[in-house]
Amino acid sequence: MESSCTALLHKLSLFKSLIFLLHLFAFLCTAYTAQQPTVLKDAAQNDLIDQLPGQPGPVNFTQYSGYVTVNATAGRALFYWLQEAQGGSTVSDLAPLVLWLNGGPGCSSIAYGASEELGAFRINSDGATLYLNEYSWNKVANVLFLESPAGVGFSYSNTTSDLRTCGDNRTASDAYTFLLNWIEKFPKYKYRDFYIAGESYAGHYVPQLSQIVYEKNKGINKPIINFKGYMVGNGLIDDSNDYKGLFEYWWNHGLISTATYKLLQTACALNSFISPAGGCINALDKAYDEQGNIDWYSLYTPKCQKFLSKVLMRRQYRAGHPWFAGYDPCTEIYTREYYNTPAVQKAMHANVTGIPYAWETCSDTVRTNWSDSPSSMFPIYQELIDAGLRIWVFSGDTDSVVPLTSTRYSIDALNLPTTTSWYAWYDYTAEVGGWSQVYKGLTLASVRGAGHEVPLHQPLRALILFEYFLNDKPLPSTTPKS
Template structure:
């Protein structure tokens, strides 16, 4: 009898190992082309499959925390678009590596460890969402019709299945973070997660809060932010600003007043040649681009080739093609025009994402990260049919923050795409009591921006001199506020 019990015990251990460890071994990323050395922590990547006929396959890349994986938070990172891959954040913002352009034509980028990787203090899940974005795919491309509410529901299902796959992290504090159109993704996903927790849906996610960077939120606040921002930054004259104030009466997004429309058109022309994602950065115009890394354009997606042979891609980090919200806030209800559609009518301003495109379409890289061939060629942003159907996020933020979840809303203060002026206005509109009045915060001994803290653990923060994708422009400062906020420290 004792021998039988021992055999049953050993069999149960074997089954447990098969269920919990072997799938993780299959997802383990053992090396990456372009990087020489040892990873500071374990990396996993692959697919979580959502049931259906046919199923939907959501791709993730998970970087385990380099500090204390048992206790450190786990953070889901979402880039925006809608329709843009979260490898944008991995390659260009806060991933474990910095990417250096290849010194030889046709070579792969060289990867170096990023001293300001967010994985130094948290485990980061980079998710390609919704279906059809990045490496996420289905054999039924009719699934590539999405909206806010559907995307939120599927991301929640992904999280439940992901924690089943990685049960050792279910007790860790869990946060959701992202930027730009993820200003819609995050509150809607968080709301579904909270509903699941209240309903007792297993596994119970240890959700603690979320952070949004330069995120769209509300069409009125976002849409009325550009003109005051441009005036405050010295981009338009007092005369133009006062004329717009009088003619538009504070409504700069959908006024039917002909004279208001004329002054707004004049303002648009004045601002047209600026880099709308960071007014401090140069804007590279048609015929002026120089490909300092590669002279060959054959690796580029069709959307790049349509720009013309004179428009060459730039070096690493001088890119923004397919930037998270494609042209300018606000986001209106209904079907959203994405970059591949906009490019038929407008010139893509100042933009390029060459290194990620080279690296992620390399066969060896795709094999190393377990990206299925069925997912097709990777591109930063894809042409989806996507509907903004969740409306304003103000009620979502109010409900979540008043329910005890921590919230950090941050803005690069030189972004003209989703200006901080609108974000500051809507955060104030929630009506929370100020518990820490507007003050500077510091990084490396220098003022890095300004912060205002409200009741209900709700914080608004600016990053001085940063553009739309804050960690790309200010990696050290971003790491500092990210790590302090996660640890509950005063920023």
């Protein structure tokens, strides 16, 4: 009897020990799980911008900036700036996420997209203070600006040769790695509707990155990067059609002679748009001589006269110079001054490694050493159109660098069926905002009176365009309600 009781007590002791171990395991799992969001939250919190130098008081949105490593071996890290949607967390937690890329190649999305186009702030002529952009795209979305590739802006590589071996392939691959790592830092954006947008040479960056995201998402029922579509403004699409439209635009806008027009058609027929060679370079030089001292990116606005003092500029503003209407051609000067200020860099968690060169709007080193640039984006467009992704292409009609004629020739060459023929669309002032045509799988829109940087020259129309893209609605054929 005693041995039976002893055996029973031993079994009860083992059972109690097992129960204790199960409780301990449950406690440790709970503690570990509770700790993870805190760690991730802290990672994002370290990038929180309290207030930028010269910022006009508190704002109704949160912003972050900092670095994401994309290649630890080479020491490549890309710099970003996130401007969450205006209206606080109740709005930003529901709004889509949009990645914005500028082109060049070698130009900064902080310099252009964030600071003179669609970002929340613009820089005053003193290079030290900011003012709010009334038509910022973070009114309707969380906007993520990325300086890419490494060597552009604050983005850097500890492997110096990386700056001389940039190209389309590595730029797209690093941007995808950036997205994966960034979204781990900001897990609340997992599964959020996600779009990619950009302009100019981002006509390559945007579809190339879109293709990677789309293909990596294949077979995943609920992808973390919930990619819905992309939009490209005044972007390179296909070298042959881009050149054809470029020379035609120059000729029919009176920028070049008929003889030079014919020379360009012959000499540049099979040349790369980004790296012309031989007789094409000579023909282009002749065309540039004939065009004179104009702003190729905005045909009908004044160039920045860099020799003018700020005092003289202010006098011209007061005297009713066209710049007073809202366009200042010297914004790049103010941008350089602002982002090279130590206090600004500290507030933005930028230049933490002490980059051995000044921040620039564009990197000549990256641009002149570009290594790979496919002649056409047609295969990617066709693949992503067939996939049913939302694709919009827009074009400011006063740009003579990648003009509307180039874009129209390229889109026409895709041979897509038309669902809505060419029509005028309207902005909130009852003015024609531009023209649009809807194809099966793609929407084309022009923006009236806009140059290469559409949101810089026509901010209201650009914001309307962006809103209708996000809502997947055709641009309004009558005056929309504001």
